[in-house]
Amino acid sequence: MATPDTIVLIHGLWVTPRSWEHWVPYYEAKGYRVITPAYPGFDIEVEALRENPDVIATLTVPQTVDHLAGVVEALPTPPILMGHSFGGIMTQLLVDRGLGAAGVVIDSAPTEGVRTQPPSQVKSLLPILTRWSNRHKAAGFTPEQWHYAFTNTLDDAESRAVYDRYAIPAPGAWVFRYGVFANLLPGHQETWVDYGRSAPLLFIAGGADHIMPAAVNKSNARKYRKSGAVTDFHEFPGRSHWTCGEPGWEAVADHALDWAVAQTSPRSPETLPHTP
Numbered sequence: 001m002a003t004p005d006t007i008v009l010i011h012g013l014w015v016t017p018r019s020w021e022h023w024v025p026y027y028e029a030k031g032y033r034v035i036t037p038a039y040p041g042f043d044i045e046v047e048a049l050r051e052n053p054d055v056i057a058t059l060t061v062p063q064t065v066d067h068l069a070g071v072v073e074a075l076p077t078p079p080i081l082m083g084h085s086f087g088g089i090m091t092q093l094l095v096d097r098g099l100g101a102a103g104v105v106i107d108s109a110p111t112e113g114v115r116t117q118p119p120s121q122v123k124s125l126l127p128i129l130t131r132w133s134n135r136h137k138a139a140g141f142t143p144e145q146w147h148y149a150f151t152n153t154l155d156d157a158e159s160r161a162v163y164d165r166y167a168i169p170a171p172g173a174w175v176f177r178y179g180v181f182a183n184l185l186p187g188h189q190e191t192w193v194d195y196g197r198s199a200p201l202l203f204i205a206g207g208a209d210h211i212m213p214a215a216v217n218k219s220n221a222r223k224y225r226k227s228g229a230v231t232d233f234h235e236f237p238g239r240s241h242w243t244c245g246e247p248g249w250e251a252v253a254d255h256a257l258d259w260a261v262a263q264t265s266p267r268s269p270e271t272l273p274h275t276p
Helices: 023-028 046-051 061-073 086-096 119-129 132-136 143-149 156-166 172-177 179-184 214-222 249-264
Strands: 006-010 033-035 080-084 102-106 201-206 231-236
Touching: 006 023, 006 061, 006 086, 023 033, 023 249, 061 086, 080 086, 080 249, 086 102, 086 201, 102 249, 119 143, 119 172, 132 172, 143 156, 201 214, 201 249, 214 231, 231 249
Parallel strands: 006 033, 006 080, 080 102, 102 201, 201 231
Antiparallel strands: none
């Protein structure tokens, strides 16, 4: 199989594909076709979603992953999949469907079965969880809440600039139903994956990430310990949840791509599975 020539970048919650605006030309300059599919309803401008977030309030995970799967399945060859935050869950769900040549998840939200929940994650999500009505609408963060959850390594002015450029509300029901909360319900929920079956998968974590701490990502990676495919974990110390946009993001982009190419190149030596 030829090394993939296409990269699919999958955004997370509280942002749109605009969050990848620096990565697209960066990877294109390296010769790749880069696709940034939006979740259904997220395909309009940030400013429009702030004015009318009702268009995404009732979106579900199955609707979203089906839509993303359609995008990937329409490509002529399997791409490299990269997802940030809840996009990390989407990437794992797509890999579970047998899609993609390799997956990279960055500051990933946890799939079902991951029970690690550090205090900073709880504090980050409290603004959504403390309003029961958020289960039925799109809910977001204030600039101050965003600074703690997303951009805690930036100063106030830098964080506010990121907030103004990228932040949107997101379906509140997803915060209540997925991640650790999926473990409280009987049976497999919508974010469950078969941890024994996977394409090569890399977990990248930020050492200073509050909302999806490194411990969550490491715990998620360990779920794949029985997988027959390579599973790796890499932590970038001192980086926040905004690791794809904060200064030095190029190092994250390079590590993600170099790893994926190494796993999918037909010239690479055979690599045994790793357990993070």
